Each structure stands twice: as C-alpha cells, then as structure tokens.
Amino acid sequence: MAGIFEDTADLDELAEALRSTDAGERRVAVLALADSGLPDAVHLxxxxxxxxxxxxxQxxxxxxxxxxxxxxANALTKALTDSEPAVAQAAAxxxxxxxxPGSADVILPFVDHASAFVKEAALRALKELRRPEALKPALEALxxxxxxxxIQAVGVIGFLKLEESVPALRSAAGDVNATVRRAAINALAFSQAPSSSDVIARALGDAEWSVREIAAEALGRSPGGASAKDALVASLEDEFxxxxxxxxxxxxxxxxxSGALAIAKSLTHPQPNMRKEAAAALGELRASEARPYLEKAADDIDADVRKNVRWALSRLD
Structure with a gap:
C-alpha cells in the first residue's frame, strides 16, 4: 500500500484502510497518505x-x-489541544x-488561546509567514x-522587520528572562534599525553571559555596530x-x-577556536601591527590555527 498514489481509487482504498479495526493497517495507510503528496490526502x-x-x-x-x-493548518491547530502531549507537540x-501565508488566517486566533502551549505554538508558526496582521497579537503577547x-512573540515581531516595532523590541531587550533578552537583541540586529545599536551595546554588560555573547555577535550585523567599538574591545576581557x-x-x-592588538592577545588563549578566530580577524583587518604576535603563533600546535596564521601573514604582505 506504500508508495505514490495518483488516482481516486487509491485514495478510496486508503480511506477504507483508515477505518480498519487493525491499528497496524491504519498506521500503514497514514504512511501511504504522507508519501502520496496529494492535496486530497490532507482531508483523509x-x-x-x-x-x-x-x-x-501523533x-x-x-x-x-x-x-x-x-x-x-485547520487540522494542526485542532490537534494542538489533543489530550496526549506527544500528539500536541507533533502538531506544534x-x-x-x-x-x-494564507495559513496565518487560521493560526492567528490561537494566539489568544488560554493555553500557553497553544499560544506559543501559534506564534512560532506565524513567525516565518510574515503577515503584518500578526504584529498586534505578538505585541500583546510580550x-x-x-x-x-x-520568546515566540519576539520572533514574530523581529521577522516582520517593521520600524514601528523597534521600540517594543528595545523594551524586550530588558526582559527579566535571559532567553527573551537574547531573542530581542537578535531581532533588533535582524531589523537593521540603526537606532538599535545602543541597546545591543548595553547588553554587553548583561549579568548573563549568553546575553553578552549574542550582543557581541549582533553588533557585527547591526548598521550602527561600529559606534560600539570601544564596548566590543572591552568585551575581549570578558570572563567567558x-x-x-x-x-x-x-x-x-x-x-x-583599533582593536587589533587586543585581538592579538587571544593568539595565546587555551581554546584553539579563540586562537583560530583571532588569526582570521587579524588577517581580515590587515593588522600589520600584530605581525610579531602572528609570527610567534606560526608554530601553534593546532593545524587550523597555523593555517589561519599563514593566511593572516599573507594579508599583511
């Protein structure tokens, strides 16, 4: 029964199998319908x-x-409230x-559902659909x-990349939950709003290291990131x-x-990834003032570090 089904007779056969008293037969029918790829299979x-x-x-x-x-979308939103958690999770x-994008019309009402699980699932589903109508319920969900x-509300807002939503993201960057703050900082960088770099830069002083990490990364993608160069250089002394x-x-x-010499200090860091990244960055910056540090690192015990060092030195010549 498995394989590609192409006509009504096949679907009728599978519909009959779904009504079987044998669970194994019903299971095979589900697999065959999934394999078929036919739009009519969705109804069954x-x-x-x-x-x-x-x-x-499930x-x-x-x-x-x-x-x-x-x-x-109709079927899956109903399955979000299945009595079996594994089924609801699979539906989410x-x-x-x-x-x-038309699925958003079905999903949007579920953002107002009483269940946090359903609200979260609906928002996560709306994110990549990028429907402007999702902005208002997402802002309320913050x-x-x-x-x-x-967290999922921030994702919806960030993907819409609307200028009017930047203030909400700036506010979410100060959320009590570190994961929400991370999501908001990432969304601010994704929005490409020049006004967001100050908030991202402030996050370099966050108490949670994972927030500082995403902030350090996000500044490299932010239009105004260069204005926070001093804060980024200071982050080269972070304990993590x-x-x-x-x-x-x-x-x-x-x-x-201007951060080249501070970067060069990482060429002796115990972590090979740090040494490799430092060498690559010095090459990218064509930092001739870092030549002595790079030459000392030419005999690094890690092959990838040595490769990056050679490349960096070639960029200085």
Missing part, C-alpha cells in the same frame, strides 16, 4: 486525527507537516513547517507571564571565551582596526 489525514490510538494521531500530526495550506512542530510565549570570540568576529566584520 485530518479525519485520522480522531483515531483512538494516540500513536497514530504520526498523522507529523505527516501533516509535509503538506501546506489552510486545510492542513508541523504547524511551524507551514509556508503558505506582556504574557510565560516566558516561552514572549564565548563572548570574546563573538566580539573578535564582530570587530573584524566592522573593520575596527
């Missing part, structure tokens, strides 16, 4: 979300992620796979008590090497030559 799969076997319902919810459109994951909902690495990368991307 949707009906199978009422199957008494939760394993089959399989159906996962299979619907291979399709698209309003009918699939499949919902996020939908690419048809006030929701559950941080997982606020992950933050320093992203600061080095951003200083190179922003062509901040």
């Amino acid at each position: 799969l949707s009906s199978a979300l009422n199957d008494p076997d939760s394993g089959i319902r 399989q159906v919810a996962s299979a619907l992620g291979s399709f698209d459109g309003v009918e699939a 994951e499949s919902l996020a796979e939908l690419k048809d 006030q929701y008590p559950d941080a997982s909902v606020r 090497w992950q933050v320093r690495l992203k600061a080095i990368r951003s200083l190179a991307a922003l062509k901040v030559r």
